[in-house]
Amino acid sequence: xxxxxxxxxxxxxxxxxxxxxxxxxxxxxxxxxxxxxxxxxxxxxxxxxxxxxxxxxxxxxxxxxxxxxxxxxxxxxxxxxxxxxxxxxxxxxxxxxxxxxxxxxxxxxxxxxxxxxxxxxxxxxxxxxxxxxxxxxxxxxxxxxxxxxxxxxxxxxxxxxxxxxxxxxxxxxxxxxxxxxxxxxxxxxxxxxxxxxxxxxxxxxxxxxxxxxxxxxxxxxxxxxxxxxxxxxxxxxxxxxxxxxxxxxxxxxxxxxxxxxxxxxxxxxxxxxxxxxxxxxxxxxxxxxxxxxxxxxxxxxxxxxxxxxxxxxxxxxxxxxxxxxxxxxxxxxxxxxxxxxxxxxxxxxxxxxxxxxxxxxx
Amino acid sequence: xxxxxxxxxxxxxxxxxxxxxxxxxxxxxxxxxxxxxxxxxxxxxxxxxxxxxxxxxxxxxxxxxxxxxxxxxxxxxxxxxxxxxxxxxxxxxxxxxxxxxxxxxxxxxxxxxxxxxxxxxxxxxxxxxxxxxxxxxxxxxxxxxxxxxxxxxxxxxxxxxxxxxxxxxxxxxxxxxxxxxxxxxxxxxxxxxxxxxxxxxxxxxxxxxxxxxxxxxxxxxxxxxxxxxxxxxxxxxxxxxxxxxxxxxxxxxxxxxxxxxxxxxxxxxxxxxxxxxxxxxxxxxxxxxxxx
Numbered sequence: 001x002x003x004x005x006x007x008x009x010x011x012x013x014x015x016x017x018x019x020x021x022x023x024x025x026x027x028x029x030x031x032x033x034x035x036x037x038x039x040x041x042x043x044x045x046x047x048x049x050x051x052x053x054x055x056x057x058x059x060x061x062x063x064x065x066x067x068x069x070x071x072x073x074x075x076x077x078x079x080x081x082x083x084x085x086x087x088x089x090x091x092x093x094x095x096x097x098x099x100x101x102x103x104x105x106x107x108x109x110x111x112x113x114x115x116x117x118x119x120x121x122x123x124x125x126x127x128x129x130x131x132x133x134x135x136x137x138x139x140x141x142x143x144x145x146x147x148x149x150x151x152x153x154x155x156x157x158x159x160x161x162x163x164x165x166x167x168x169x170x171x172x173x174x175x176x177x178x179x180x181x182x183x184x185x186x187x188x189x190x191x192x193x194x195x196x197x198x199x200x201x202x203x204x205x206x207x208x209x210x211x212x213x214x215x216x217x218x219x220x221x222x223x224x225x226x227x228x229x230x231x232x233x234x235x236x237x238x239x240x241x242x243x244x245x246x247x248x249x250x251x252x253x254x255x256x257x258x259x260x261x262x263x264x265x266x267x268x269x270x271x272x273x274x275x276x277x278x279x280x281x282x283x284x285x286x287x288x289x290x291x292x293x294x295x296x297x298x299x300x301x302x303x304x305x306x307x308x309x310x311x312x313x314x315x316x317x318x319x320x321x322x323x324x325x326x327x328x329x330x331x332x333x334x335x336x337x338x339x340x341x342x343x344x345x346x347x348x349x350x351x352x353x354x355x356x357x358x359x360x361x362x
Numbered sequence: 363x364x365x366x367x368x369x370x371x372x373x374x375x376x377x378x379x380x381x382x383x384x385x386x387x388x389x390x391x392x393x394x395x396x397x398x399x400x401x402x403x404x405x406x407x408x409x410x411x412x413x414x415x416x417x418x419x420x421x422x423x424x425x426x427x428x429x430x431x432x433x434x435x436x437x438x439x440x441x442x443x444x445x446x447x448x449x450x451x452x453x454x455x456x457x458x459x460x461x462x463x464x465x466x467x468x469x470x471x472x473x474x475x476x477x478x479x480x481x482x483x484x485x486x487x488x489x490x491x492x493x494x495x496x497x498x499x500x501x502x503x504x505x506x507x508x509x510x511x512x513x514x515x516x517x518x519x520x521x522x523x524x525x526x527x528x529x530x531x532x533x534x535x536x537x538x539x540x541x542x543x544x545x546x547x548x549x550x551x552x553x554x555x556x557x558x559x560x561x562x563x564x565x566x567x568x569x570x571x572x573x574x575x576x577x578x579x580x581x582x583x584x585x586x587x588x589x590x591x592x593x594x595x596x597x598x599x600x601x602x603x604x605x606x607x608x609x610x611x612x613x614x615x616x617x618x619x620x621x622x623x624x625x626x627x628x629x630x631x632x633x634x635x636x637x638x639x640x641x642x643x644x645x646x647x648x649x650x651x652x653x654x
Contacts, residue, residue: 084453135638137452138396138593142585143638146631157622269582273460280457323472330464337458338446 045193049186057185058258064298065189065196066253071278071290072203073246078276079285080207081239082219083132087144088247089271090151093264095121095248096255097161100170104163110175110182114195114256118248124151125244126237133233136222148269155264162263171261188257195253199246204287206242215239216285247275277329281336283343292344301325367495368615369608374501376607377508378570381563382584383591383599384512385556390593391532392552393444396456401581402463403557406470407432408564408573412479428561435466436553444549467578476575481568504566511562512600515555524551532594586634591645598646606630 049057074088099117102108108116128147132140155161162170175182182191206212214235217225226232255262274297282293308321340347382400389397407428414424443458490499519525530538531548539545564573567580587606591598613629637645 084456131635131638138456139589139638141456142589142631143635145582145585146628146635149628149631153624153628157624276457276460319476320472323468326464326468327472330461330466330468333461333464334443334458337450337454337461338443341450341454 042197045197049189054185057189060298060302062185062189062192062258063254064294065192066250066258067275067278067298068291068294069196069199069253070247070250070275071282071294072200072287073243073250074275075279075284075286075290076203076207076215076246077239077243079279079283079289080212080219081215081236081243082222083129083236083239084137084141085144085243086141086269086272086276087128087147087151088275089267089269090148091121091125091244091247092251092254092271093151093155093267094124094244095251096262096267097155097170097264098248099252099256100163101161103173105160110177110256114249114252117252118245121248121251122241122245125247126241129237129240132236132240145269148272152264152268167263169261169263170255172256175256182257192253192257195249199249200287203246207287211235211238219285277333279343280333281343283345284341286343286345289343289345292348296344300328304328363495364615365612367497368611370495370497371501372608372611373604374497374505374607375611376587376603376605377505377600378501378563378566378603379583379587379606380600380603381504381508381511381559381566382580383587383603384515384596385559385563386584386588387591387593387596387599388515388552388556388559392528393531393549394452394455394535395444395459396452396593397556398456398459398581399439399463399466400556400560400584401578402466402470403432403435404560404564404567404580405573405575405578406435406466407557407561408481408568408577409470409474409479411561411565412481412568412573413474415481416479425561429558432557432561433550433554436557437550439553440546440550445546463578467575471575478572478574479568481565481573500570507562507566508600511559512596515559515596518555524548528552583630586630589634590637595646601645606633609633 048061052061070088070092073091074085077083077085095114095117097117098120099113102113102116103110106113124147128143131143135143156168159165159168162168165171177191180187182188207215214225214230217228217230218232218235222232251267254266259266278293278297279290280293281296282291283289304321304325308324336343382404385400385403386397389395389400410431411424411428414427415421419427439462443462444455447455447458488499489496490502491497517525519529527538527543527548528551530541530543531545535545538548563580564577567577571577583606587599587602589602590605591600591602610626610630610633613633614623614626617629618625
């Protein structure tokens with residue numbers, strides 16, 4: 001056998017191997033395996049407490065899930081219906097304080113209280129969404145700031161909301177759900193996991209239904225949407241209400257499953273920005289993007305902290321680190337808006353597409 | 363008498379809001395960007411000025427160095443943020459300026475510390491009497507400064523070549539490009555000019571409440587002003603500032619006691635909302651015409 005034939009055979013078999021691998025890899029990353037991916041994801045979500053300590057549950061996983069839920073709420077309004085809002089913190093506060101009122105003043109059970117709290121937040125959101133009939137864009141954004149500042153004021157000024165406590169904070173009473181005491185980090189984690197999964201499932205279906213399609217039509221161009229017969233104002237207000245419902249639940253969980261006790265300053269404008277950053281980084285108009293963005297925003301400070309302590313143990317103090325974090329967050333926001341305006345979620349789906357045809361290019 | 367004093371005090375305080383709002387309007391007119399970073403720029407310039415001054419740099423030199431820094435900053439923002447984002451939606455640009463404001467705040471505080479600095483520009487905050495009315499001297503001088511600044515800006519816009527190109531860009535970006543106006547250069551100039559108004563506002567606000575992080579929150583005070591006046595009119599920014607200033611102090615004096623006080627953070631916003639229902643694009647703003 002001549003050398004050239006050997007080479008040809010070798011390259012043929014190499015090509016065959018590559019093709020086989022390509023098909024396998026491609027199959028893995030194509031949509032055929034999506035149910036398996038879900039299975040793995042839920043196993044991880046349920047099983048993770050078995051390997052992680054209470055610190056991880058309390059300080060990372062629980063806030064991560066709650067922030068994802070808050071991101072989901074804002075994403076319904078901003079990513080799907082196209083109405084920018086800087087009032088997320090205010091609506092989270094409504095959910096938290098209304099849930100507290102239901103628990104303390106009306107002695108309701110926790111699940112009922114939290115959904116009622118979400119409902120109250122939805123009503124408040126609906127009210128502040130009313131101007132969206134006449135007002136658009138930045139002008140509407142300023143309306144949401146009015147909501148933010150007004151709600152912050154309300155929950156400081158009227159002691160009824162925090163049960164006349166001298167510190168103006170609300171503290172979580174003992175919670176039971178269907179007779180189970182929710183006290184340990186593990187039970188809190190599962191409570192949050194169940195609620196967030198359920199609400200995410202609802203949101204996925206909502207965005208794929210007529211309602212969600214109407215929102216997206218309005219987002220892309222509301223005049224055109226009105227022309228094809230969508231009731232623009234009704235859809236916008238619905239988006240405000242549903243978004244606030246999700247934010248309200250997230251706010252309630254933030255107090256009752258994460259912090260344990262909090263005042264209105266936990267829901268300041270900074271919180272609104274944080275939720276906005278989650279959806280920009282994760283992906284506007286994407287459900288998985290909220291989780292990715294929230295994971296990113298919860299893990300980045302840890303990573304920075306770790307790097308600072310390992311490499312510059314004595315050179316970086318806490319204040320500098322905080323400023324560094326701000327600079328990095330800010331630059332990332334700008335970078336994402338320039339390079340990947342649809343966020344990490346889009347980046348990942350892109351990557352999946354590329355892997356599916358690897359090593360060919362498209 | 364009390365009413366008149368409250369009103370005049372409010373109007374004068376309102377000119378300080380106007381100063382911040384003018385920086386917004388300039389940038390919005392020329393580049394269609396709702397610049398959230400204006401507050402951060404204000405903080406940055408005031409902090410730089412005060413830090414230089416505290417390190418023994420003469421005041422005038424410190425102002426000049428700050429001006430140079432502001433020009434460099436505008437060029438950087440134009441190069442790194444605005445140019446790559448040309449033709450993106452206004453909302454995207456707004457969010458980008460949110461990111462920019464984080465970067466500027468982080469850099470400013472990282473380099474120059476988060477302490478409160480006292481800034482003394484040689485104006486005493488003492489009351490003066492005009493007839494029977496008691497008015498703060500500082501407010502009066504701030505109002506005059508704002509007036510002078512607006513006059514200078516008006517001259518710049520109406521009489522100079524740069525100003526006329528600026529107005530051309532604001533009017534119709536594409537037409538301005540087609541007659542050979544250098545768009546990127548115009549953006550840099552506008553951001554620098556807005557930075558200078560930020561510096562003036564930063565100096566005045568800094569004198570009043572000390573140079574510290576909360577200075578960047580002044581931007582939140584300017585938003586209702588913009589809503590009332592409209593995003594595209596400097597005159598609107600002035601009138602809006604006056605309305606908000608007067609409304610706030612009258613509201614705090616007369617409505618505040620009825621519902622528990624401390625209403626200034628949101629009162630201006632509700633005032634702005636009330637205006638929006640009648641004039642959805644502000645008093646002097648241009649009404650957008652939508653085409654499908």
